Amino acid sequence: MPKVLIADKLSPSAVEVFRRNGIEADVAVGLTPEELKEKISAYDGLAVRSATKVTSSILTSASGLKVVGRAGIGVDNIDVPAATQRGIVVMNTPGGNAITTAEHAISMMLALARRIPQANESTKAGRWEKSKFTGVEVTNKILGVVGCGNIGAIVADRARGLKMRVVAYDPFLSHERARDIGVRKVDTLDELYKDADFITLHVPMTDQTKGMIDAGAMTQMKPGVRIINCARGGLIVEEDLKAAIQEGQVAGAAIDVFEEEPAKSNPLFELEETICTPHLGASTNEAQEKVAVQIAEQMSDFLLTGAVSNALNMPSLTAEESERLGPYMTLAEQLGSFAGQLTESGLRAVTLEYEGHVAELNTRPLTQTALASLLRPMLDTVNMVNAPVIARERDIDVAEIKYERPSDYHTLIRLTVQTENQKRSVAGTLFGGDKPRLVEIKGIPVEAEVGPHMLYITNEDKPGLIGNLGRTLGDAGVNIATFHLGRAARGSDAIALIEIDEPLSPPVLDQVRKLPHIKQVKPLRF
Template sequence: MPKVLIADKMSDSAVEVFHQRGVETEVATGLSAEELKQKLPGFDGLAIRSATKVTRDVLEAAGDLRVIGRAGVGVDNVDTDAATARGVVVMNTPGGNSVTTAEHAISLMLAMARRIPQADASTKAGKWEKSKFQGVEVTNKTLGLVGCGNIGAIVAERARGLRMKVVAYDPYLTVERARDLGIRRVKNLEDLYAEADFITLHVPKTEQTTGMIDKAAMQQMKKGVRIINCARGGLIVEQDLADMLKDGHVAGAAIDVYDEEPARENPLFELENTVCTPHLGASTSEAQEKVAVQVAEQMADYLLTGAISNAINMPSLTAEESAHLGPYMTLAEQLGSFAGQLTESGVQKVNIEYEGAVARLNTRPLTQAALAALLRPMLDSVNMVNAPVVARERDIEVSEVKHERDSDYQTLLRVTVETERQTRSVAGTLFGGDKPRLVEIKGIPIEAELGPHMLYITNEDKPGLIGALGRTLAEANVNIATFHLGRQSRGTDAIALIEVDDAMSEQTLEKIRGLDLVKQAKALRF
């Protein structure tokens, strides 16, 4: 039974989902980094929110970990590169708190525009400072969206309901999508800065977006602009914003996320023209329930069926796709493993080709399965998640090609490996829709089913090999299960692929290599 550690506070519904699916859970929140490192070994999954930091050191201590599930959108508290290198899938729940976060952004905008928090505190203190808290209307004002994904689109919809004009900058926003949302797309941030009365941020924290709202950016904005950030801390240079708020160029700011959290001290807290909340964007009962259930379902699906959804470092794979791709995955792994076990020098290029029915499927998981199996005989701890990273680190060029051309088979998958010494290919198909078969090795036609113990031989195509090989195996008390032969043409190179009942000793292999006509003999395991 898979085991999941829930390291941050989340709805009890997550535990219920895991238990219903047959996944064992343990809840241990508030762990320090050292406590987490000691706790993680033995767990297949780690469910977190924003409090737990999954660093490289933590991951190195988590030898059994297969998946990290973040109940929320941002994953900047997870070292995704380190997780990928260790073969750990990192998932989030991008749609689970979209409505809640969007509503919080709108709430902050209105609270800032009408100075509601300040007026509330003053009134409760027994004052009646009506003229002090004069605000501004949002009607007919221009709202600038920096980022228009799930959350940004909901903010746009709500803002239009408030009779605001909405402009957006997002490199991935199409003209058609903007038209459907009833907003206008601008070509660059400078154009947005020049016309927006309010600016709200809805982008992830990356190298490109960190510190994007600095003094230089704010100087390009309209005097009197108001800024909202419910996205990620670090997008705004906080001291620059504080300075611009003091000199009046920025009229107000409504901030929910900070460079350092929990934020005990911050230059923005000292100012009267700010509204600050403690990372409440996703803090509604509905959102907490939704993301907890979603992350539990996603993690359980992966641990129990191999289905992958909302992963940061893996292609998505539904449960239905996983079941349908199962035989293809087996074939891809067998072909990759076959090529990998025969490879004795440095790999330079790997090309994976798909023909026929398989070319119309989701082939990315197949490519990663074949690549992982290919690299595994040479490298430890390689799996589908980290295989592309391992290949890049070793300057192995990996390509994937889909052919629409007709094939001799209804479906065909070919793995070609180029090493420092030679180029070798192996191809296979599915018989009956689910039975993997090798159909070609080094361009030589052959039809073979792979068993646990295989003997691969390349030889000269001359009489006498089969008899000599049979005697050698018999003398070693090795029984032959199946025997498959192939050759390019009469008298040229030939191959033999033999399934045997038991593993062969190195001594027996040396005797086979010493037989006349044998060029290469290698034991393979599947």
């Protein structure tokens, strides 16, 4: 009989689901890391929320652990790479607490507009300070939604019910989808900042979004703006927000998540204009019931049948398919990640073309892997299981084409992305049967192996580029590992894909962008 340890407080329904499926479930809440390390080797599954930290050290002690289930979305408390390395599946429950989090954001916005917590504290202290707590209406105000995925769309819907006008910024939101949910899409954050009376954040924590609301961003906002963050701590530079409130640029902020949690002290706690809650976005009875039942069902299916749902580090594959498709999965992931990091406008369509040997295989997992990697730079909860659902929600057409005709290569995968502004393609093959290579970018032949840190450059095909670029990187102490060039024709557009040993600092990246003949520079990470 499989055994599962529930290490955080979950609804009793989770235990009922496990036991109904014939799985032994023990509940041990509040274990220290050392206590968890001592117990974990006896279990096949570990179910947690956000309190228990599933570190590499704990996973090393988990000799029999097969699956870690997170009752919720975020897996910041789980060392996913370490779990992957040890062959442990990590699952979460995307969407289980979307309504609850959206409702909390709306509640925070209304409390901020009417200064309800401050008035409550004052009144209970015996002070009748009616004139001190004059608020503002939300009717006819503009709400700026940054990140209009599942939660952001629910917030927009609720705000429209309050007769607010909603603008949204999301590179993956199509204009058709925006019309369907009743929001006006803007193409830049600056445009949203300029118009919005209230701004609510609903984006994941990524390299692109970390610290996105800083002093510079707040100077672009409408004076007197009010900011709500129920998404992730670290999206806002907290000291900059404090200064903007003190200077009057920002009228107030309602914050549920913080850069360091638990937040025992924080610069925002000192201000009367802020409302702070202890990460309550998912804290309702209904949400906790949903995610507890969902994670118990997913873990039971995996432990009993091998079925994988909402896994962050494992494709839905049989053992036989996994061995055969492994190298192709790596190639598909690289193609999707490459295209995703270059995509800066709304996606309209994605096409996967399979030629040669790969066209004879089960390509659905490959398409889902490429799609997940394509969307992941802006959507950290996407995986190969939920990527097709997310694409459908965002009106992104996904197509597979298989060719029986012979290819120039023994096997070839081409990914074509259609955005609102342009069409871009990237293709790859396997050398030696298992070594992924990029062989075509935007129709230009190139042969490149992907490394951890890359530079993608588009340029005019004129002399001097290689020398100037090499000199600039050399002067900055940046070593070039590989250098791959391609061009459509002599004197026309050209591309360069360069592997470097370390990422470029912003000043060096700016120097590269200013070099003669360069049109675009994009740092990539794999």
